[in-house]
Amino acid sequence: MAERLSADARKQALSGIPGWAELGGREAIGKTFVFKDFNEAFGFMTRAALVAEKMDHHPEWRNVYKTVEVVLATHDAGGVTARDIELAKAMNAIAKLTPT
Numbered sequence: 418m419a420e421r422l423s424a425d426a427r428k429q430a431l432s433g434i435p436g437w438a439e440l441g442g443r444e445a446i447g448k449t450f451v452f453k454d455f456n457e458a459f460g461f462m463t464r465a466a467l468v469a470e471k472m473d474h475h476p477e478w479r480n481v482y483k484t485v486e487v488v489l490a491t492h493d494a495g496g497v498t499a500r501d502i503e504l505a506k507a508m509n510a511i512a513k514l515t516p517t
């Protein structure tokens with residue numbers, strides 16, 4: 418099973434993934450993506466969902482119109498692991514292909 422990252426390792430990893438930050442009150446990372454419209458937001462979610470399913474690692478997320486709020490944590494590990502960092506990077510790469 419993946420190991421929880423230390424506070425230092427989380428900070429280090431997050432410094433390389435624009436827009437992602439630690440949540441307050443819970444060991445998890447999050448980012449709010451804002452797109453041009455609902456179509457782009459939902460397109461992002463569709464592409465990200467396919468990648469997440471392939472990784473067997475799934476986001477907690479909420480969509481309102483063109484905004485997608487994402488939270489990533491590894492529930493089995495009780496914190497943030499390399500798998501969350503990997504999915505966060507993949508989501509940033511997908512968002513780059515999507516007009517904002």
Ligand SMILES: C[C@H](O)[C@H](O)[C@H]1CNC2=NC(N)=NC(=O)C2=N1
Nearest residue numbers: 473474475476490491492493494
């Ligand atoms: C059995 C399966 O691998 C686990 O339930 C996976 C599925 N997807 C998951 N996704 C996330 N984000 N955290 C998990 O701990 C997790 N566990």
